Amino acid sequence: MHREVVQIVKSYEDAINQNRIIGSICEDCETISVPPRAVCKKCWSDKIDFTTVEPQGKLITWTVIHIAPPTYVDKAPYILGIVELLNGERLTGLLRLPEGVEPEFDMEVEAAFEESLEGAQRLRWIPYHK
Amino acid sequence: MHREVVQIVKSYEDAINQNRIIGSICEDCETISVPPRAVCKKCWSDKIDFTTVEPQGKLITWTVIHIAPPTYVDKAPYILGIVELLNGERLTGLLRLPEGVEPEFDMEVEAAFEESLEGAQRLRWIPYHK
Amino acid sequence: MREVGIVGVGMTKFGVLGRVTSRELATTAAREAMEMANIKREDVDAIYNGILSPDIFEHQMHSAPGIPDYLGLNNIPSTRVEAACASGGLAVMQGIISVASGLYDTVVATGSEKMTNLPTSHVTEALAMCADDVYEVSLGITFPGAFAMVARAHERKYGTNAEMRAAVAVKNHKHGLHNPLAQFQKEITIEKAMNSLMIADPLTLYDCSPITDGAAAVVIVPWEKAKKMDGPKMKVSSFAQASDTMSLHDRPDITGFKTTQVAARKAFERANLKVTDIDFVEVHDCFTIAELVALEDIGFFEKGKAGSATLAGDTTRGGYIPVNISGGLKSKGHPIGATGVSQVVEVFKQLNGMAGQRQLKDVNYGMTQNLGGSGSTIVCHIFERGD
Amino acid sequence: MREVGIVGVGMTKFGVLGRVTSRELATTAAREAMEMANIKREDVDAIYNGILSPDIFEHQMHSAPGIPDYLGLNNIPSTRVEAACASGGLAVMQGIISVASGLYDTVVATGSEKMTNLPTSHVTEALAMCADDVYEVSLGITFPGAFAMVARAHERKYGTNAEMRAAVAVKNHKHGLHNPLAQFQKEITIEKAMNSLMIADPLTLYDCSPITDGAAAVVIVPWEKAKKMDGPKMKVSSFAQASDTMSLHDRPDITGFKTTQVAARKAFERANLKVTDIDFVEVHDCFTIAELVALEDIGFFEKGKAGSATLAGDTTRGGYIPVNISGGLKSKGHPIGATGVSQVVEVFKQLNGMAGQRQLKDVNYGMTQNLGGSGSTIVCHIFERGD
Ligand SMILES: [Zn+2]
């Protein structure tokens, strides 16, 4: 009867620290969720496992943040967007674009991982190099 | 119909900055409240004025705080108590006792005001000197 | 559930109010509301307080008991609710539920916030904390940023552009001219709005509501009791609340808020009303795009049509549906916890002919929509004339 | 109001739980409660969450919508309430009101807190923020300090001494031995308790509850529905909430909490019960003195008599009134928002014979008392067997 706490956030952060993006995969209906979830968003099963997902996607919306919180003031202006992964799941992330490259709808991007940081905030998106 | 905001806390802090303790006095029933109140605690009248009260009283309870919040860590251990003023009203405050003097029930104290600080936190209680 | 009514409202000036606590502000608004309702103070059974974060803004938790304390109302229940920028609407709703249940006969619902103690970047951070800390905030999201992403998605799909958004700001500033309690009483132009400081591209300063101190309050009683009272009143036709994912990216469609759609539909169903029955509405224009999206999600306009309708004047006084006659968050100001309550205050004043220079004519039904986070909480209310 | 019952409970391990969010904890407890209740997930109408400060502890506001989000329950209302250390009890109470009103048929009330991310001095500060910022916190008050002042006043008036307080700690640690979800399963002695580190004179380390992570949840339904369900259940006999001044110094008598007296009296009146009808109680022993004062204020003992009664064993299993059989906050741990809910969880387990090694015999009525701030909020519940 008693449930152990499943540390989903920790699993995600640990994976990011290993330069991987993970999702949860439902053992009952195979639905993948990114970020991972303890309960399947489709069938509510809690039989979930983790799976590493392709770190590529396209940009579906974005903003350039000029007025930032204290911890991000030094980085402003910075580009924040929502990336739709190849499997259709979505993540919010920072875009790091080469000088002169502007964000655009459906721009293909891939994940990069900031070296100096820890956990979820390491994730960056850069233009996809085929 | 529209009510202006009465800045009671500011009035109290301003008074402390002038080395005075004030209370509110009800114009209807003359009840004095320390700290001051916008609404009389006895008759609910909102016709109140400020009055400076005698900065003396007796110690009705106290503690010696050993584990303190970050801003007070340097001061620990420190004595915090509740002082009953001559008019029966009560205030929480820090006790500053000479070396070798221990707090005791009904100890007579008077207000002192810390020079380097601002507002309500300037208030200190020291043994009463007749 | 019993039918419920509102019989008094109060609201402080909204603005930059100096050294004053949210508790003093809430107390002031509550006293005004209780005076208008002409209720005996000992009749107040309970208080609800909507407030975002006295923790961060004022180094004070446990704000609710402080209100009956300052009112001299000893020992009555006082409950804080928090739902980001929807905290105020939710406090009103919980107050309504508690009276509708039969538990209490007279409840004062208050909303309050004291924000201007902190510098802007710290306020930006505090508000951002209403988004998902792990998947959004740690990456530097801000609330203007979240709504900017909504605006860009909406623009792509429906062509809702900067001029349409600016038209919301211009209209709400114009409405706010006639609200003496609003933070701003000044007209702006489309050009000025479009060329103002960039906050989170494509949203500029004039797309954003300001940082504000203030409080509002309402007195809630059973409708049977309200009917016997002489003063101004309105009936609660219905209310509804909905939630959605914390992270914007977890929703299939970000050109609207499903929470507004769900809450508004429930509110209409419970009141047995249609959107065309509503005479005016106060929506949550924390950002200009939020007003447009709200109007579409409630159903005043088809998806994608609110921008051009606003440009055409359909949402102003005398238009198809007057929106944010109070000035909205944009001009009235946005003291977070107070906002949802102040929307109810405006509906009350309009339905009782107490809105002074901004009074609408022949209004029978008014609606409010209060939003928290990036739409993760929505609270809607519908009210009707009490006479 | 409709009669209301509880039909399922859940609780995580209480302790130092590492990298996990309060949202994950609340979700886990909610799933366990829903499973025990054997309700269909789509039947959940709303969620309430009691939590002190995800703001300060986790850089996260607007915690409530995150729970249905993680549960996959789309768009249902989710409301955060905060009343310092009484947040959990208040979430249960608001959930009960919402079901009693007829608005909702199935509500999950959760309480949660993730505290151990911060160093002790920062936790001390966060908790102190539940006192009055202007008149107490700015002067360096802490919660151990506030209760130390109560303890000293109580000792002066009634002679309640360090040994009597230590007896509370010894007794609750002994009770906690048999609670596998408690933070501590270890016996202590009077000597060890009295000679432990001084925190706020006269309160030592063993007079204080620990810093804890954890969550708890209950499922609330109308009693008519509960009666038709097969699983464990209990009926809500009554509930009551009271408030008092924020500052301790503003109260005429600080050897007790008038809020407990008022809330307990109301709870007894509403349930038509007397204190002698109660078979066991979970009281808010954030500090040992708080348990003694609670027992006197509720009326289990005359004022000033709880200390000697505790020394005599009257509050242990098999005593006159078993108090904090769960281990209490002292041994079970005190994850602020979860505490009040976990008290209800314990009563449920006892009334349904699910308490394992700590099961009491022949119990029909259980009571909870949950305290916030220096007693500025109190929430009491009384429950009865459902069979
Ligand atoms: Zn599945």
Ligand SMILES: [Zn+2]
């Ligand atoms: Zn008076």
